[in-house]
Amino acid sequence: MGYEEEIFTVLKTHHLRLTKTRKALIEVFFRYEVPLSAQDISRELSKIQRAVNKTTVYRELERLREIGIIGAVQLGDRKQYYELALRRHHHHLICLRCAVVEDIDMDERALLGQEKRIQGEKHFTILRHSLEFFGLCKMCS
Amino acid sequence: MGYEEEIFTVLKTHHLRLTKTRKALIEVFFRYEVPLSAQDISRELSKIQRAVNKTTVYRELERLREIGIIGAVQLGDRKQYYELALRRHHHHLICLRCAVVEDIDMDERALLGQEKRIQGEKHFTILRHSLEFFGLCKMCS
């Protein structure tokens, strides 16, 4: 079963319908590898003649996040960004000048070790972490 | 020279005056070890009979950030938080249920190694990183 089919199965188990809007919105995430904001989504849907009200976009993003299809990312400005949660865990490089975003894979074994230590010391259950790198991209530095 | 005096010297070199408001605002940061929002600052200033207009708070926070006295932190909600930049580099544990925030120190040697590798591979100049841990605190888990 491909990723898209898997997603549609997840929707079904949550009694979420496969509307044209929802399908188009999920496809937007498949077409971009960078985190997208509500406005990004709106713009992309308009481009393909599937314009929707912004309330729908926000509600949809929240629903997809709740059921784990997308995940929220914070890139340092006041917006929420989202990306497909099925991508393997990774972090981002964010250019402070041109705002370009790049996915970054890294060996997190040391980090997971630290998490384990912190959980023990602080009696805090760590569920997730956010790690983003800010700086200047090739073009801007 | 103590920290406060050092800060006041920095202000002077940037031609920033030592107003009652600015002094009180900086002292608020010294009294709390957790990141503070503009509203937190406003509330604390009101408590000590030094209430100021919110525009002043926002402008002041931005100025202090520009000259490096405070640094911005993002804790997952839509607000900006700030803390004294003179604190040694550290990260945070954030409880997803009660929102309590705790400073966390960790060995970042492995992380700095990864940064070096990324800089080389991606031709991206990393200037800073944000690393926050989300989960459930002792009381909430």
Next chain:
DNA sequence: TGACAAACGCAACTCAGTTGCGTTAGAGTA
């Protein structure tokens, strides 16, 4: 094909932060 809940659009709203502009007040100088 009918019923029912999910999805949708719209307008009005909230909340964090910003802008323009006129007034007030530190701080260096006379």
Next chain:
DNA sequence: TACTCTAACGCAACTGAGTTGCGTTTGTCA
């Protein structure tokens, strides 16, 4: 101490991201 210059301040109006309530439409399943 008074003078001057500009940083700092308050206020009102605004912006932009996201939210809410509610009435209407549409998918899905029987």
